[in-house]
Amino acid sequence: VASIARVEPLTTARALRGPFDYRIPKGMEQVEVGTMLVVPFGRQRMLGVVVEVASQSELPLERLVEPIAALEQGVPAELVSLGLWIADDCCSTPARGLALVLPPGTGTARGHAPAARTRELLVASLAPAGSAAIADGSEVRLGGRQRLALEALRNGPATVAELSASAGADHAALRRLAARGLIELQSRSIRRELADVELGSAGIAVRPLERRTLTADQKAALDSLLPALRAGRHERLLLHGVTGSGKTEVYLRAAAAALEQGRSTIVLVPEIALTPQTARRFREWFGDRIAVLHSRLGLGERYDEWQRLRRGDARVVVGPRSAVFAPVRDLGLIVIDEEHDSAYKHEGDPRYDARRVAERRAELAGAVLLCGSATPRAESWLRTRRIVLPERVDGQRLPPVELIDMRETHHALHRRTREALDEVRREGAKAIVLVNRRGWSPFLDCRSCGRAWMCPQCDVSLTFHREHGAQRLLCHHCAHSEPVPGVCPDCSSTSVARHGAGTQRLEAELQEALAPMPVFRLDTDAARRKGGIAELLHRFEQSATGILVGTQMVAQGHDFPEVSLAVVQDADSTLRFPDFRSEERTFSLVSQLAGRSGRSERGGRVLVQTLLPESSCLQHAARHDAGSFIEEELRRREVLAYPPFAELVEVTTSAATQAAADEAMLAFKEALDEKTPDSKAQVLGPAPLFRLKGRYRSRLLIKSRERAPAVSAVRDALPQVVAGRRTSTDVKFSVDVDPQ
DNA sequence: AGCACGCCGACT
DNA sequence: GTCGGCGTGCTC
Numbered sequence: 001v002a003s004i005a006r007v008e009p010l011t012t013a014r015a016l017r018g019p020f021d022y023r024i025p026k027g028m029e030q031v032e033v034g035t036m037l038v039v040p041f042g043r044q045r046m047l048g049v050v051v052e053v054a055s056q057s058e059l060p061l062e063r064l065v066e067p068i069a070a071l072e073q074g075v076p077a078e079l080v081s082l083g084l085w086i087a088d089d090c091c092s093t094p095a096r097g098l099a100l101v102l103p104p105g106t107g108t109a110r111g112h113a114p115a116a117r118t119r120e121l122l123v124a125s126l127a128p129a130g131s132a133a134i135a136d137g138s139e140v141r142l143g144g145r146q147r148l149a150l151e152a153l154r155n156g157p158a159t160v161a162e163l164s165a166s167a168g169a170d171h172a173a174l175r176r177l178a179a180r181g182l183i184e185l186q187s188r189s190i191r192r193e194l195a196d197v198e199l200g201s202a203g204i205a206v207r208p209l210e211r212r213t214l215t216a217d218q219k220a221a222l223d224s225l226l227p228a229l230r231a232g233r234h235e236r237l238l239l240h241g242v243t244g245s246g247k248t249e250v251y252l253r254a255a256a257a258a259l260e261q262g263r264s265t266i267v268l269v270p271e272i273a274l275t276p277q278t279a280r281r282f283r284e285w286f287g288d289r290i291a292v293l294h295s296r297l298g299l300g301e302r303y304d305e306w307q308r309l310r311r312g313d314a315r316v317v318v319g320p321r322s323a324v325f326a327p328v329r330d331l332g333l334i335v336i337d338e339e340h341d342s343a344y345k346h347e348g349d350p351r352y353d354a355r356r357v358a359e360r361r362a363e364l365a366g367a368v369l370l371c372g373s374a375t376p377r378a379e380s381w382l383r384t385r386r387i388v389l390p391e392r393v394d395g396q397r398l399p400p401v402e403l404i405d406m407r408e409t410h411h412a413l414h415r416r417t418r419e420a421l422d423e424v425r426r427e428g429a430k431a432i433v434l435v436n437r438r439g440w441s442p443f444l445d446c447r448s449c450g451r452a453w454m455c456p457q458c459d460v461s462l463t464f465h466r467e468h469g470a471q472r473l474l475c476h477h478c479a480h481s482e483p484v485p486g487v488c489p490d491c492s493s494t495s496v497a498r499h500g501a502g503t504q505r506l507e508a509e510l511q512e513a514l515a516p517m518p519v520f521r522l523d524t525d526a527a528r529r530k531g532g533i534a535e536l537l538h539r540f541e542q543s544a545t546g547i548l549v550g551t552q553m554v555a556q557g558h559d560f561p562e563v564s565l566a567v568v569q570d571a572d573s574t575l576r577f578p579d580f581r582s583e584e585r586t587f588s589l590v591s592q593l594a595g596r597s598g599r600s601e602r603g604g605r606v607l608v609q610t611l612l613p614e615s616s617c618l619q620h621a622a623r624h625d626a627g628s629f630i631e632e633e634l635r636r637r638e639v640l641a642y643p644p645f646a647e648l649v650e651v652t653t654s655a656a657t658q659a660a661a662d663e664a665m666l667a668f669k670e671a672l673d674e675k676t677p678d679s680k681a682q683v684l685g686p687a688p689l690f691r692l693k694g695r696y697r698s699r700l701l702i703k704s705r706e707r708a709p710a711v712s713a714v715r716d717a718l719p720q721v722v723a724g725r726r727t728s729t730d731v732k733f734s735v736d737v738d739p740q
Numbered sequence: 741a742g743c744a745c746g747c748c749g750a751c752t
Numbered sequence: 753g754t755c756g757g758c759g760t761g762c763t764c
Contacts, residue, residue, distance in 0.1 A: 006764090007764080009741095009763085009764095011741050011742085012741065013741040013742085016741075016763080018764085019764085023764090040763095041742095041763060041764080042742075042743065042744095042762070042763040042764095043742080043743055043744080043763085044741095044742065044743075044763085046763095057764080058764095059764065063764070064764055142757090143757055143758080146757085170741095170742095171741085171743095172742075172758095173757090175743095176756075180756090
């Protein structure tokens with residue numbers, strides 16, 4: 001009789017090694033893999049997920065306790081194993097892996113799932129005794145952290161999370177302070193913030209499909225998928241098609257074919273902002289069998305969509321990377337649109353890659369994986385069967401790309417670029433200008449003593465921002481912001497110089513130079529304002545003429561037929577990045593932007609400003625030759641033993657001091673060496689990383705021919721160091737398998 | 741991660 | 753003596 005439930009408690013602790021066994025009482029029916037249980041755990045009660053149901057336990061039965069309750073809503077078993085696999089694959093914890101697949105609204109909170117739109121927050125405030133204690137500190141004995149916490153609270157109440165960031169005070173320290181009556185702790189119920197705006201390009205009209213019949217290429221692509229789709233056989237396919245070659249049409253037909261077999265489809269897009277427009281295309285075909293799933297839906301909405309998918313009412317889901325965890329019934333197809341996009345990599349713990357998760361899920365479900373891109377990753381090119389869509393559906397040619405040598409120029413825009421923009425104005429057309437920097441100027445210095453303005457929390461220079469007359473210096477890595485200096489604090493000189501040009505400055509300069517043509521700015525600062533991206537793009541589309549200035553966002557997925565000129569202001573900004581993927585990224589960015597131009601009747605052109613016009617990735621991009629670029633890139637990576645010919649695992653430590661970060665890293669490296677005495681894995685570093693949000697960091701890179709042994713060595717060494725060695729408590733480890 | 745236990749320095 | 757910070761160990 002199966003009466004034991006193996007449960008993973010939903011806690012983030014690294015040192016905790018589950019699963020833990022619980023005795024299922026007679027009355028508690030329907031406990032299966034995926035059931036969520038409220039269980040007693042030590043002195044606490046905690047939410048956990050059943051990962052296995054067994055008839056026996058290694059522990060004597062009388063040591064086991066019974067769950068307190070079972071939640072109504074659980075997780076499909078298929079997703080439980082996917083979550084646990086991610087935990088392993090990314091060197092994370094079971095709880096964090098499982099958190100990815102839980103029904104919406106089921107946090108990692110203790111107790112029971114918050115059904116209401118509230119969450120509990122522990123808020124600390126200074127008690128009268130505490131204020132007195134600060135006034136004459138000598139009267140009370142306090143630890144360093146406690147003193148810091150008390151002092152921080154003088155500015156008003158704060159949450160535990162805030163205090164641990166500012167004063168390093170943890171729950172335990174605060175509870176002791178509370179026990180002594182120096183502070184008060186209150187559990188405050190706060191309303192979960194709900195997205196009140198419809199996201200994405202709500203206002204943008206969908207152009208009717210030019211053609212509902214497939215081109216010969218599209219048909220060939222589809223035909224090559226159908227056998228596997230109909231047989232329920234796992235297969236991977238890379239659809240390599242230039243911008244405008246009709247990849248979406250192939251996705252639609254493939255999803256329709258899956259649906260004919262009674263099977264569901266997951267469609268992944270790189271960004272939430274791209275969800276609505278893709279969802280709309282699919283809705284034309286599939287009506288209300290479409291669901292949309294992303295983190296900015298309100299909790300209620302998200303829960304409803306999740307339920308519709310789980311019940312099988314909706315059979316096609318569109319969303320960003322997290323939609324790969326959609327609880328669909330009978331998965332038959334996963335589509336990954338713009339598969340090269342780095343947004344598919346999740347930047348929190350676990351640092352999963354939705355493309356890899358999709359591969360795994362499709363494989364387990366016997367589903368077809370269909371990836372599409374105009375600029376595929378070298379990895380996919382090498383490992384996936386490929387089908388080419390060489391022509392644009394409208395029969396137009398790709399626009400000519402011109403590389404402009406910036407070595408002789410001191411302006412942000414070359415004379416030829418300015419002339420081309422002026423021509424756009426005269427013709428009443430539209431242009432897109434890609435500027436890879438937010439703000440006005442990326443750095444400031446003092447003309448007389450050379451002082452540079454840096455962030456006090458991070459080792460980066462502050463960016464000068466100027467918008468609507470307001471000026472600030474901002475750090476792009478943390479929330480730090482300070483007023484613009486009038487004089488240099490070191491030498492009292494009043495001559496402070498701003499260097500370089502960002503989106504704000506280009507916007508202002510173009511506004512002046514090209515008046516009365518309207519200039520629209522698209523970057524994260526502009527997107528945050530009311531209306532957001534959608535409204536901005538709508539205004540650009542509605543305008544008869546105009547310039548769209550912005551960061552990478554302008555290169556993505558929005559089609560404007562009247563754009564006849566695309567400019568990359570500084571193509572080297574991505575190339576200068578010290579990273580083996582920088583060439584691929586640059587190639588892709590230039591190609592994507594080129595795809596935005598030249599759909600107009602007057603044709604189009606692309607200008608790429610660069611200090612390195614002879615660089616091979618720009619040369620290939622100028623010829624629209626993705627194939628040769630990738631082949632060359634693959635040869636280079638093979639020689640240097642980079643992915644896909646090797647696997648990289650990046651381990652980072654962070655701490656309040658460099659010494660602590662380094663020490664922890666050395667301890668880890670020792671533990672790792674013990675795990676892999678004879679391995680062929682190469683351990684590079686540790687090397688210090690630049691300081692971020694007040695935390696000093698250290699980085700270790702492990703390079704290995706095979707992924708599994710490297711990952712498992714790291715996975716074994718981690719808890720040993722975290723739990724065993726007495727590295728100072730505030731050291732944090734972070735592991736990134738296959739960093740982007 | 742939480743939570744309790746127990747060691748040991750600091751102060752009555 | 754006692755108070756309280758801080759290190760250590762455990763959770764089915």
